[in-house]
Amino acid sequence: DVKVTQSSRYLVKRTGEKVFLECVQDMDHENMFWYRQDPGLGLRLIYFSYDVKMKEKGDIPEGYSVSREKKERFSLILESASTNQTSMYLCASSLRLGASYGYTFGSGTRLTVV
Amino acid sequence: QKEVEQNSGPLSVPEGAIASLNCTYSDRVSQSFFWYRQYSGKSPELIMSIYSNGDKEDGRFTAQLNKASQYVSLLIRDSQPSDSATYLCAVNRDNYGQNFVFGPGTRLSVLP
Numbered sequence: 007d008v009k010v011t012q013s014s015r016y017l018v019k020r021t022g023e024k025v026f027l028e029c030v031q032d033m034d035h036e037n038m039f040w041y042r043q044d045p046g047l048g049l050r051l052i053y054f055s056y057d058v059k060m061k062e063k064g065d066i067p068e069g070y071s072v073s074r075e076k077k078e079r080f081s082l083i084l085e086s087a088s089t090n091q092t093s094m095y096l097c098a099s100s101l102r103l104g105a106s107y108g109y110t111f112g113s114g115t116r117l118t119v120v
Numbered sequence: 121q122k123e124v125e126q127n128s129g130p131l132s133v134p135e136g137a138i139a140s141l142n143c144t145y146s147d148r149v150s151q152s153f154f155w156y157r158q159y160s161g162k163s164p165e166l167i168m169s170i171y172s173n174g175d176k177e178d179g180r181f182t183a184q185l186n187k188a189s190q191y192v193s194l195l196i197r198d199s200q201p202s203d204s205a206t207y208l209c210a211v212n213r214d215n216y217g218q219n220f221v222f223g224p225g226t227r228l229s230v231l232p
Contacts, residue, residue, distance in 0.1 A: 041222075046224070047224075048222055048225060049164075049208070049222040051220075056218065096163055100218055102218075103216040104218070106152065106171065108154045108169055109156075109166065109210075110166070111163040111165070113162070113163050114163045
């Protein structure tokens with residue numbers, strides 16, 4: 007089975023800190039995604055990447071950046087954490103471009119910014 | 121803004137009944153549609169996909185797609201308490217078919 011591993015299950019950070027959320031997948035998937043999930047707002051796309059070194063903004067990229075130096079790793083960076091970034095962060099990957107491939111999600115990181 | 125809408129629920133059905141979950145989408149060019157199940161406190165997991173008009177069956181699950189009406193549904197036959205979860209509809213929104221917008225989800229409760 008494809009595994010998507012997120013480095014932390016729970017994280018508490020202070021306002022203004024720089025926060026790194028790591029995601030690693032082990033099945034050579036080309037595509038990787040970062041979503042956040044909030045009650046009543048559902049899953050919202052932050053950034054995605056279809057290839058190494060490639061990144062595209064999603065629907066809510068403000069306050070975030072990403073890095074994809076290696077195919078298997080996609081990092082989400084909160085440049086200066088704020089309380090409104092308290093959320094569940096979900097990483098996902100999919101095999102390649104094309105309409106027939108669904109996502110495999112990681113187990114999520116619940117981030118609290120205090 | 122490309123949107124995906126679902127009834128938030130909760131949808132309650134008795135054990136053994138058919139649960140019907142519905143999803144509408146706004147973008148006529150969408151080509152692929154996925155259903156995910158999310159248990160409380162867990163991440164979404166892929167149930168099934170559908171690309172062509174009509175029905176697609178996989179075990180107790182049947183996905184139905186009507187592109188003219190911009191409507192996709194998921195039927196769960198012989199519902200079990202273990203099916204109690206939130207069901208997310210996802211619709212693709214780019215030409216590569218790998219950038220999805222998710223609906224808000226419908227919470228299903230199967231009563232023993």
